[in-house]
Amino acid sequence: MGLDTLFVFLVLTSLILLGSSLLSSSIRVVALQGAVLSFLPFLVMEPGWAGRAVFLAALTMALKGIVFPTLLNRSLREANVRREMAPLVGYSLSLALGIALLILAFWLAGRLHGIGVGLSTLSLAAAFFMMFTGLFLIIARRKALTQVLGFLVLENGIYSFGLTVVGHIHWLVELGVLLDVFVAVFIMGIAIDHISREFDHINVDQLDQLKG
Amino acid sequence: MPVVHYFWILVGLPVVGALVCALLRAPRAVLTALIAMAAVETAVGALLVKGVFSGAQESVAWGWFYLDALSAYHLAILLLVYLLSTVYAAGYFRHELATGLLRPGQIRRFGILWCGALAAMALVLISNNIGAMWIGMEATTLMTAFLICVHRTAASLEAMWKYLLMCSVGVACAFMGTLLAVAATRGLPLSGSDVMLWTQMRAAATQMNLPLLKLAFLFLFVGYGTKAGLAPLHNWLPDAHSQAPAPVSALFSGFMLNTAFYCILRYVAIIEAATGGSGWSLHLLQFFGLISIVVATAFILFQEDVKRLLAYHSVEHLGIISLGVGLGGIGVFAALFHVFNHSLCKTLAFFSAGRIGQIYGTHAMDRIRGTLKAHPVWGIGLFGSFLALIGVAPFALFMSELQIIFAAMDGRAYVALALFLAGTGAIFMGALKHAMAMAWGEPEHPTPAPAAGITDVILVAGSLGILLAVGLWMPEWYRSLLLRAAHIVEGKI
Numbered sequence: 054m055g056l057d058t059l060f061v062f063l064v065l066t067s068l069i070l071l072g073s074s075l076l077s078s079s080i081r082v083v084a085l086q087g088a089v090l091s092f093l094p095f096l097v098m099e100p101g102w103a104g105r106a107v108f109l110a111a112l113t114m115a116l117k118g119i120v121f122p123t124l125l126n127r128s129l130r131e132a133n134v135r136r137e138m139a140p141l142v143g144y145s146l147s148l149a150l151g152i153a154l155l156i157l158a159f160w161l162a163g164r165l166h167g168i169g170v171g172l173s174t175l176s177l178a179a180a181f182f183m184m185f186t187g188l189f190l191i192i193a194r195r196k197a198l199t200q201v202l203g204f205l206v207l208e209n210g211i212y213s214f215g216l217t218v219v220g221h222i223h224w225l226v227e228l229g230v231l232l233d234v235f236v237a238v239f240i241m242g243i244a245i246d247h248i249s250r251e252f253d254h255i256n257v258d259q260l261d262q263l264k265g
Numbered sequence: 266m267p268v269v270h271y272f273w274i275l276v277g278l279p280v281v282g283a284l285v286c287a288l289l290r291a292p293r294a295v296l297t298a299l300i301a302m303a304a305v306e307t308a309v310g311a312l313l314v315k316g317v318f319s320g321a322q323e324s325v326a327w328g329w330f331y332l333d334a335l336s337a338y339h340l341a342i343l344l345l346v347y348l349l350s351t352v353y354a355a356g357y358f359r360h361e362l363a364t365g366l367l368r369p370g371q372i373r374r375f376g377i378l379w380c381g382a383l384a385a386m387a388l389v390l391i392s393n394n395i396g397a398m399w400i401g402m403e404a405t406t407l408m409t410a411f412l413i414c415v416h417r418t419a420a421s422l423e424a425m426w427k428y429l430l431m432c433s434v435g436v437a438c439a440f441m442g443t444l445l446a447v448a449a450t451r452g453l454p455l456s457g458s459d460v461m462l463w464t465q466m467r468a469a470a471t472q473m474n475l476p477l478l479k480l481a482f483l484f485l486f487v488g489y490g491t492k493a494g495l496a497p498l499h500n501w502l503p504d505a506h507s508q509a510p511a512p513v514s515a516l517f518s519g520f521m522l523n524t525a526f527y528c529i530l531r532y533v534a535i536i537e538a539a540t541g542g543s544g545w546s547l548h549l550l551q552f553f554g555l556i557s558i559v560v561a562t563a564f565i566l567f568q569e570d571v572k573r574l575l576a577y578h579s580v581e582h583l584g585i586i587s588l589g590v591g592l593g594g595i596g597v598f599a600a601l602f603h604v605f606n607h608s609l610c611k612t613l614a615f616f617s618a619g620r621i622g623q624i625y626g627t628h629a630m631d632r633i634r635g636t637l638k639a640h641p642v643w644g645i646g647l648f649g650s651f652l653a654l655i656g657v658a659p660f661a662l663f664m665s666e667l668q669i670i671f672a673a674m675d676g677r678a679y680v681a682l683a684l685f686l687a688g689t690g691a692i693f694m695g696a697l698k699h700a701m702a703m704a705w706g707e708p709e710h711p712t713p714a715p716a717a718g719i720t721d722v723i724l725v726a727g728s729l730g731i732l733l734a735v736g737l738w739m740p741e742w743y744r745s746l747l748l749r750a751a752h753i754v755e756g757k758i
Binding site: 165168169170184188191197200204207208211214215218219240241243244247248251 | 407410411414417418419422425426429430433434437440441444445447448451474476477480
């Protein structure tokens with residue numbers, strides 16, 4: 054699998070998420086994206102870093118490809134929800150906005166690549182597009198679970214950016230992302246459990262008593 | 266003892282404290298252990314900052330740890346606010362235990378997370394490595410999220426979720442900024458982990474890739490700014506502050522916001538040094554500071570809940586601090602002075618609002634009347650802290666705000682000055698009306714108020730006394746400390 058193929062795949066999975074309403078399939082898509090992402094270290098690491106690449110790839114695969122999806126699926130079963138009901142932004146509009154975000158991502162990537170950052174415009178664009186998609190899902194969807202998925206996609210974007218731009222510098226960079234994702238998803242999972250015990254569903258639009 | 270040990274103790278002691286809390290059975294023992302931990306931590310911190318405060322040492326460094334005037338000053342405030350809040354928490358929760366509002370298990374969980382929050386914030390302040398600084402900030406979010414919903418209610422869960430989500434996204438944004446800042450060092454003759462050291466970046470600032478550095482700052486400002494509660498990304502703040510138990514609100518408002526703002530200041534120093542003092546980042550701070558003041562004004566005037574009112578005051582004061590730094594020159598000095606004043610004052614305000622809330626059984630301001638009669642000590646605490654908050658002379662907050670006005674006139678920032686005066690003026694009137702209504706009048710339900718303990722009196726009199734004293738007279742060492750810290754922020758050292 055070439056580097057460009059991988060980035061195209063990351064962009065496509067993000068686009069699918071924008072148009073998907075079934076929560077279980079969204080979780081599967083995010084798991085797939087995480088699994089694809091776990092190949093990235095092999096493709097961008099400089100020679101001599103093989104051990105580190107293997108470690109990173111294994112960690113990414115285990116967390117993003119297996120652990121998180123399992124945790125989220127468990128939350129899904131306990132919260133007893135199946136699909137995103139009446140999102141704030143409809144699915145076809147979401148996809149159209151997704152295309153606009155993709156164009157924005159390419160524009161930004163072009164500017165950045167121009168000042169000597171990143172492997173290629175595509176690598177940067179894919180990273181930015183994942184970040185935008187994640188943010189969009191957090192803002193435009195109502196289920197707490199979808200918001201966590203959005204957060205994961207946002208983190209995937211940052212991980213991809215970090216690895217391709219400053220991957221050569223220090224272990225802390227990758228550790229930071231993995232730690233962040235691990236703890237955030239773990240904590241968010243607990244939070245969702247608390248919330249779903251208190252409320253019947255985990256619709257964020259029920260969380261609207263606090264105003265002003 | 267070598268200085269490195271102090272650093273390790275500062276981060277390690279709270280971790281040990283958390284373990285102790287997890288093992289203790291009795292809730293009272295947990296609260297006592299917390300006070301003991303906070304006291305030892307404060308003593309260790311005092312030994313560490315002593316040299317920097319007196320000017321004997323410019324900075325203390327060991328590996329990834331680093332302390333200069335800016336961080337030592339913030340560390341001292343953190344430890345003061347934390348110690349006060351811990352002492353207060355003991356009294357506050359004892360009352361809740363007695364009335365059956367809390368179960369012992371909830372106190373234990375509070376203790377563990379309370380310790381964790383201290384470790385995380387201390388790590389932010391003593392890290393020289395910008396990655397470690399970021400990890401500390403991230404840990405702060407995760408540790409404090411569940412402190413908001415110590416009382417498990419629908420509203421507190423809502424506040425917790427909003428906080429967790431907004432601040433996680435904010436911190437992710439800040440991480441992106443950190444990556445970009447590191448990317449901006451590419452090509453510099455720095456090796457390995459050195460590129461992530463703030464001191465190294467600061468020294469090499471002029472050779473960094475400027476467009477990338479600026480982009481990094483935008484991400485960092487948005488990210489840490491969310492956590493600092495700057496408008497328009499402040500939405501989580503009033504919910505979290507109003508739903509959290511009072512000691513937690515006090516720590517949030519009294520210092521957690523400043524921890525995030527401190528991170529921004531560190532990067533302001535790099536940017537200002539890199540651009541040769543062009544004021545590029547300062548304009549951003551000024552602009553969003555003003556927006557925060559304006560937004561807060563609107564919400565303060567029409568507020569009904571006393572803790573939400575105080576939360577919007579935090580947005581206002583963080584805005585004032587941001588504006589002060591943004592004005593540059595004497596404004597930076599004034600803003601740093603304002604950090605301490607606001608932290609102490611807001612801590613006392615939340616303490617008072619919390620106890621008054623317990624006495625009246627509500628935080629709705631129209632049902633809180635005659636606090637001075639119902640409970641003189643906390644009544645005075647609430648009224649006094651409101652007076653200080655809105656900038657009544659000669660409290661210290663008046664002095665720092667006055668200096669910010671001078672800074673605005675110095676820099677001919679007349680639009681900023683006009684907005685600042687209009688905002689604080691309106692807040693003065695609005696908040697004074699709220700405060701007077703609560704202080705006087707007849708208590709609706711004359712609840713049997715618990716007698717004021719000696720700690721209550723010390724907390725109120727001590728805080729108000731310090732605010733008055735610092736407002737009237739600033740010791741020379743304090744002035745020089747603030748000047749040195751201001752120089753660091755302006756990238757001049």
